[in-house]
Amino acid sequence: MKYGIIGAGAMGYRYGILLQENAGVQVDFIETWKPNIEKVREQGGVYVSRDHENKHLVPINIFYPEEYKGHPDVWIIFKKQMQLKEEMKRDSEAGIFHDDQYVFSAMNGMGHFEVIEKYFDKDKIVCGTAMIATVLNGPGDVDFMGPVNSEVMHLAPYNNKKPDETVKALFDDLKAAKLGPVVSNNWVNMCMTKVVFNAVVNTLCTMFEVQMGQFIQYPKAPEMARQLFNESFDACERAGIYMDETRDEQVQSVIDTCHTLKYHYPSMYQDFSKGRDTEVDYINGYIAKLGREHDYICRTHEFVVNQVHLVEQMRQFK
Numbered sequence: 481m482k483y484g485i486i487g488a489g490a491m492g493y494r495y496g497i498l499l500q501e502n503a504g505v506q507v508d509f510i511e512t513w514k515p516n517i518e519k520v521r522e523q524g525g526v527y528v529s530r531d532h533e534n535k536h537l538v539p540i541n542i543f544y545p546e547e548y549k550g551h552p553d554v555w556i557i558f559k560k561q562m563q564l565k566e567e568m569k570r571d572s573e574a575g576i577f578h579d580d581q582y583v584f585s586a587m588n589g590m591g592h593f594e595v596i597e598k599y600f601d602k603d604k605i606v607c608g609t610a611m612i613a614t615v616l617n618g619p620g621d622v623d624f625m626g627p628v629n630s631e632v633m634h635l636a637p638y639n640n641k642k643p644d645e646t647v648k649a650l651f652d653d654l655k656a657a658k659l660g661p662v663v664s665n666n667w668v669n670m671c672m673t674k675v676v677f678n679a680v681v682n683t684l685c686t687m688f689e690v691q692m693g694q695f696i697q698y699p700k701a702p703e704m705a706r707q708l709f710n711e712s713f714d715a716c717e718r719a720g721i722y723m724d725e726t727r728d729e730q731v732q733s734v735i736d737t738c739h740t741l742k743y744h745y746p747s748m749y750q751d752f753s754k755g756r757d758t759e760v761d762y763i764n765g766y767i768a769k770l771g772r773e774h775d776y777i778c779r780t781h782e783f784v785v786n787q788v789h790l791v792e793q794m795r796q797f798k
């Protein structure tokens with residue numbers, strides 16, 4: 481199949497480049513961030529490294545939405561939550577979306593599928609999560625963190641039906657790309673399993689400006705994780721959401737993943753350290769809102785959301 485990547489950032493590059501190199505499929509990138517697109521055109525592609533090594537130039541096709549004339553079978557969307565509405569509006573006005581197209585996204589947080597469903601048939605939306613660490617060093621320069629074949633991701637149709645032929649073909653291409661796809665049967669449970677993980681790792685590493693491997697060296701890190709997971713699970717269970725992992729498995733997943741991806745600064749820190757807003761409202765904030773809607777107060781998540789906004793605001797005094 482042919483793919484169009486919306487958002488040539490860290491994860492957009494990761495998916496697009498692995499699809500074009502390992503699965504041998506055609507990939508076009510749609511980007512609205514001018515310095516990135518101009519840099520790629522000037523240097524003739526994107527510089528790709530893995531764990532800071534083997535930096536090499538990979539030629540890619542990259543377009544502003546308004547100049548794009550292609551017709552991919554599947555769009556893959558990787559924007560930050562707060563950028564998505566504007567991106568979809570601009571892409572739609574540029575006329576790049578077509579009724580026959582499928583769309584996949586493995587963005588962190590919750591809220592993006594409500595935006596995406598305004599532009600695509602609900603039966604053609606595929607939800608995803610990615611336990612894949614990637615850093616955008618700057619325009620046209622991406623670093624794939626973690627060893628080859630360490631990539632793991634999940635996908636589930638938005639209609640929770642069995643995968644149709646296109647979803648199966650997408651799965652095959654993701655597998656050939658070595659992105660480690662696993663099919664789930666309930667998109668909300670799958671997405672929340674990742675949201676509650678990010679609500680621990682992304683948020684705490686960002687507040688303390690540390691890599692995942694540094695965070696997990698603190699002996700009480702698993703205890704802090706458990707406190708946040710307990711609130712997340714209590715809120716989710718009241719909302720009828722049952723995660724794909726137990727509380728114990730989630731704590732273990734934090735320990736294991738922090739060791740595997742020890743040099744990674746989570747994507748939330750990458751925004752924070754560059755002076756941008758973070759996705760905390762779509763992660764811890766989403767869990768806290770879900771709790772309130774079901775008569776349960778996630779006191780720690782609510783506090784943590786305020787802490788992250790506090791550190792965001794305090795950057796002006798540094």
Ligand SMILES: NC(=O)C1=CN([C@@H]2O[C@H](COP(=O)(O)OP(=O)(O)OC[C@H]3O[C@@H](n4cnc5c(N)ncnc54)[C@H](OP(=O)(O)O)[C@@H]3O)[C@@H](O)[C@H]2O)C=CC1
Pocket residue numbers: 487488489490491492513558559560561563586587588589610611612613614615616617618619746747754756759
């Ligand atoms: N990175 C990761 O390891 C993972 C990320 N995700 C999720 O995937 C989605 C996409 O994230 P990700 O690919 O990390 O984000 P991006 O790398 O795409 O960054 C998003 C945007 O931030 C701005 N930007 C990025 N780098 C710079 C820079 N050096 N200087 C100035 N501006 C910059 C640009 O927009 P602008 O100029 O408009 O600000 C860019 O389009 C998110 O939902 C994220 O949570 C999920 C799993 C792992």
Ligand SMILES: CC(C)(CO)C(=O)C(=O)O
Pocket residue numbers: 588610611612613614678681682741744745746747748
């Ligand atoms: C790589 C991972 C899983 C780390 O929490 C992530 O989702 C991120 O960096 O945003």
